[in-house]
Amino acid sequence: MAPRLTTSSYAVLGLLAVQPWSAYELNQQAQRSLRFAWPKSERLLYAEPKKLVELGLAAGQLEPSGKRNRTVYTITAEGHSALQSWMATIPEPPMLEAEALLRLLFAENGTIDDLLAALDQMGAEAAALYEQVTTINSGYLDGEHPFPERTHLSVLFATFQLELFDLMVRWTEFARAEVENWPSTADIGMNDRIVEMLVLIREKRSVLDAPMDEGSTK
Amino acid sequence: MAPRLTTSSYAVLGLLAVQPWSAYELNQQAQRSLRFAWPKSERLLYAEPKKLVELGLAAGQLEPSGKRNRTVYTITAEGHSALQSWMATIPEPPMLEAEALLRLLFAENGTIDDLLAALDQMGAEAAALYEQVTTINSGYLDGEHPFPERTHLSVLFATFQLELFDLMVRWTEFARAEVENWPSTADIGMNDRIVEMLVLIREKRSVLDAPMDEGSTK
DNA sequence: GTGTTAGTACTGCATACTGCAGTAGCATTG
DNA sequence: CAATGCTACTGCAGTATGCAGTACTAACAC
Numbered sequence: 001m002a003p004r005l006t007t008s009s010y011a012v013l014g015l016l017a018v019q020p021w022s023a024y025e026l027n028q029q030a031q032r033s034l035r036f037a038w039p040k041s042e043r044l045l046y047a048e049p050k051k052l053v054e055l056g057l058a059a060g061q062l063e064p065s066g067k068r069n070r071t072v073y074t075i076t077a078e079g080h081s082a083l084q085s086w087m088a089t090i091p092e093p094p095m096l097e098a099e100a101l102l103r104l105l106f107a108e109n110g111t112i113d114d115l116l117a118a119l120d121q122m123g124a125e126a127a128a129l130y131e132q133v134t135t136i137n138s139g140y141l142d143g144e145h146p147f148p149e150r151t152h153l154s155v156l157f158a159t160f161q162l163e164l165f166d167l168m169v170r171w172t173e174f175a176r177a178e179v180e181n182w183p184s185t186a187d188i189g190m191n192d193r194i195v196e197m198l199v200l201i202r203e204k205r206s207v208l209d210a211p212m213d214e215g216s217t218k
Numbered sequence: 219m220a221p222r223l224t225t226s227s228y229a230v231l232g233l234l235a236v237q238p239w240s241a242y243e244l245n246q247q248a249q250r251s252l253r254f255a256w257p258k259s260e261r262l263l264y265a266e267p268k269k270l271v272e273l274g275l276a277a278g279q280l281e282p283s284g285k286r287n288r289t290v291y292t293i294t295a296e297g298h299s300a301l302q303s304w305m306a307t308i309p310e311p312p313m314l315e316a317e318a319l320l321r322l323l324f325a326e327n328g329t330i331d332d333l334l335a336a337l338d339q340m341g342a343e344a345a346a347l348y349e350q351v352t353t354i355n356s357g358y359l360d361g362e363h364p365f366p367e368r369t370h371l372s373v374l375f376a377t378f379q380l381e382l383f384d385l386m387v388r389w390t391e392f393a394r395a396e397v398e399n400w401p402s403t404a405d406i407g408m409n410d411r412i413v414e415m416l417v418l419i420r421e422k423r424s425v426l427d428a429p430m431d432e433g434s435t436k
Numbered sequence: 437g438t439g440t441t442a443g444t445a446c447t448g449c450a451t452a453c454t455g456c457a458g459t460a461g462c463a464t465t466g
Numbered sequence: 467c468a469a470t471g472c473t474a475c476t477g478c479a480g481t482a483t484g485c486a487g488t489a490c491t492a493a494c495a496c
Contacts, residue, residue: 006452007317014324024474037319041454046475068461069475080327087328091336092315093343096382099225099309101255104375106232108368109298110305118309125311138420141413150326152406155415156396157322159425161391164314166424167385171378178374188370195359197373202356206384207377224481242445259483264446286490288445 003051011038011087012048016075017083018147023049023071032136034042034156035162046072057082074213098122104175109185115179130165133158174208221269228304229256230266234276234293236299241289249373250354254379267291275300316340322399323391326404333397341390342379348383351376392426 015021015029023046030045049071052058057079060071074084100122107115137158145151182188190198193212200207233239233247241264248263267289270276275297278289282435295303318340325333355376363369400406408416418425 004451007320008453010352011320014320014327017324017327021349022474027474033323034320036314037316037323039313039315043455043476044453049455056407070472083324087321087324087332090339091321094314094316094318094340094386095257096254096312096314097257098312100233100312101310101375102225102229103305105251105255106228106235106301106305106410107371109232109235109301114305117306121308122312134419135420137416141416141420145408149407150407150409152400152412153323153325155412155419156393157319158419159415160319160393162419163385163389163424163426164382167381168312171381175374175378180368186221187367189236189367190358190363190369191375194370194373196358197377198355201352201373201380202359203378204352206301206381208381222480240445245445261447261484262482263483286445295477 003054005055005082005086007038007092008040008044009048009051009057009070010083012045013052013057013075013079013083013086016049016052016073017080018150020072020074022063022073037157059066088147097204100172103114110185112179112182115185116176119172119176119179121192122171123176126165126172128167129164130169133161146203170208219248221272223273223300225418226258226262226268227269227275229258230263230292231270231275231297231304232303234267234270234291235298238290238292238370240281240291244291251375255375270297318390328403330397330400330403333403335392337390337394337397341387341394343384344386344390348387349379351379351383371402388426395430 009028011034012026015026015034021029026049027042027045030040034040040211049058049060053060053073058073058075058078061072062069064070065074090194100118103115103118137155139145140151140155145154178193188194197207200210229252230244231345233244233252239247244267245260245263248258252258267276267278271291273279274294276291277292278291280287281290282288320337321328321333322337357363358369358373363372372380396411399411406412413423420426
């Protein structure tokens, strides 16, 4: 039976549309950019091109290097047209998986320090990724893009990543400041500060822009 | 053999720590908040409490209502302490799955309209969620929170959701404006505007704040 | 009074995906 | 020449998802 094409299949097909790769190279490539939009396991990235070959969307040629054999996958004409059709379909909504936010939701089951540690972890990871993406993109100004004709796509994509990481850093700092003023994780409910935030929310104003009022802390 | 505890197990345990629920109610509850931090399938939310019972972290009592039986799950003392220990561990990094961004990365395989449609879809979904969360939270000001003592957690969590949805709306609008100026999806590479964006990135300035320069648009 | 629709409350199954352990060649360094 | 680390994968057990199916209940229409 013919296997079904998943979004991950099209993700791999998209990479093959750039140039032929072996499964190993596909994995490295996925680490560089794909993982920020469609994070998939190494294991899957080895399995997916085989499925594409089976379906005729890619071709695999064995290239022996020494005693080892590596298979290099190339997109076929059918692969190109499958990818084109997929591009015209409507995408699934974005999904965010964040364990740190789960810790916030259930914070009453842990200590203030547990919660602060989770927020700090999330902020630190976002900060590190922000630096990484900034460095890579700064390099493009010096002609370091491996596919110069694709720079516009990488850069526009990077603008989203950077805004997201920046938001995570700023929000975790904001949340830390709030939580530091809590006497405990449980049974706070609605104090003056929470009401303040709710008013900002109702007025569709950002809580990150509004300075914390001295009188309402503690 | 005893099944392993996953993050999803702790997510369900966290819900049970709030109050006892049936698997059906667990699913409804997960729709309201959990899905924004830890999106899991309905199917799993039916299976997970059974696993918790097997492990002694929850107890399930059968409550017949008419001819139908529904099982209501309650957290046990061991469940509480398992949850507490988990709260002290470091969380996994956040992960974003966004098909629309995948379309951007591989946009050269589709038309400008395909790309705009994907961006619009992402923006529209984020805008709808922004409204939803704003409405629900505004209700808390009128005492509509089902667990008043947990309002502080819901609200702080909501501030992140709103910032994220707002970012998605603003970024998709920004990206749309950029893409509208492209002659095609492919082979743009590095024009003046892309260089401008790269300079902003290198200087760690937000592209969303910087107005688009008339002279550089095509 | 009975057919229809919508909501409640699940289960089974095929398929998708992940993590981890294992294998094995090749290159560098001590 | 042994050890370490990188390249380049595969097998397998377990986790998670989507979808179809089952079955009961309540409301309202006809």
